Amino acid sequence: GIQVEQxxxxxxxxxxxxxxLRCNFSxxxxxxxxxxxxxxxxxxNLFYIxxxxxxxxxxxxxxxxxxxxxxxxxxxxQTTDSGVYFCxxxxxxxxxxxxxxxxxxxxxxx
Amino acid sequence: xxxxxxxxKFQVLKTGQSMTLQxxxxxxHEYMSWYRQDPGMGLRLIHYSVxxxxxxxxxxxxxxxxxxxxxxxxxxRLLSAAPSQTSVYFCASSYxxxxxxxxxxxxxxxxxxxx
Numbered sequence: 001g002i003q004v005e006q007x008x009x010x011x012x013x014x015x016x017x018x019x020x021l022r023c024n025f026s027x028x029x030x031x032x033x034x035x036x037x038x039x040x041x042x043x044x045n046l047f048y049i050x051x052x053x054x055x056x057x058x059x060x061x062x063x064x065x066x067x068x069x070x071x072x073x074x075x076x077x078q079t080t081d082s083g084v085y086f087c088x089x090x091x092x093x094x095x096x097x098x099x100x101x102x103x104x105x106x107x108x109x110x
Numbered sequence: 111x112x113x114x115x116x117x118x119k120f121q122v123l124k125t126g127q128s129m130t131l132q133x134x135x136x137x138x139h140e141y142m143s144w145y146r147q148d149p150g151m152g153l154r155l156i157h158y159s160v161x162x163x164x165x166x167x168x169x170x171x172x173x174x175x176x177x178x179x180x181x182x183x184x185x186x187r188l189l190s191a192a193p194s195q196t197s198v199y200f201c202a203s204s205y206x207x208x209x210x211x212x213x214x215x216x217x218x219x220x221x222x223x224x225x
Binding site for chain 2: 001004030031033041042043044045048050086088090094096097098099100101102103
C-alpha cells in the first residue's frame with residue numbers, strides 16, 4: 001500500500017520562529033490532508049491539498065503531486081501551535097482509506 | 111450539533127474481556143471509521159464504513175469487529191481484549207467521497223488499557 005513519511009519527527013521552536021514540515025508519499029494520491037493534534041488529543045483538519053498551494057492565516061501548505069511531497073509552513077509560531085502534525089493520503093482510485101504518516105511533534109516555547 | 115461523540119473516554123479491561131466502543135455522529139455522514147493511535151505510530155485504520163450495512167477492513171483489523179446498522183452509529187467491538195490492544199481509539203466521520211475534500215471530523219478519543 002501507499003507509504004507516508006513525515007519529517008522531522010520532532011521540532012522545537014521559540015515563539016515567533018518559522019518552520020517547514022515535510023510529507024513524502026510513495027504513490028499518486030487522490031487526496032492529501034494535513035491535521036493538527038493538540039496536546040489534549042483533539043484532531044483538527046487543517047488543509048485538503050492534493051495539489052497546489054493554500055493559505056489559512058499563519059499556516060500554508062504546498063503539494064507537488066508530480067514529485068510526491070507536501071510541505072506545511074508555519075509562520076510566526078505561537079505556543080498554541082504546539083502538538084503533532086499529521087499528513088494523511090488516499091491513493092488514487094477512491095479507496096476511501098486515509099493512510100497517516102507518523103507525524104511531526106512540534107513544541108513552541110515562549 | 112454534537113459532531114462525533116465517542117464513549118467511553120477511558121476504560122480499563124482485563125485480558126480476555128469484551129467491550130464495545132461507541133461512536134455516534136449527527137451530521138448524516140456516509141463515511142465513518144475507527145483508528146488506533148500508538149506512540150510513534152501515527153493513526154492506523156482499523157475498519158471503515160461508507161454507509162449503513164457496508165463495512166470494510168483497514169490496515170489493522172484483527173481482533174476488532176464492526177457493524178453499521180444506522181447512518182449515525184458505528185460501534186467497535188473487542189471480543190477478547192489483549193494487552194496489544196492498549197491504545198487510544200479515534201472515531202471519524204465525513205461526507206463522501208473523501209477525495210472531494212470533505213472535512214473529516216474526529217471524536218475526542220477513547221483511552222483503552224488492557225491489563
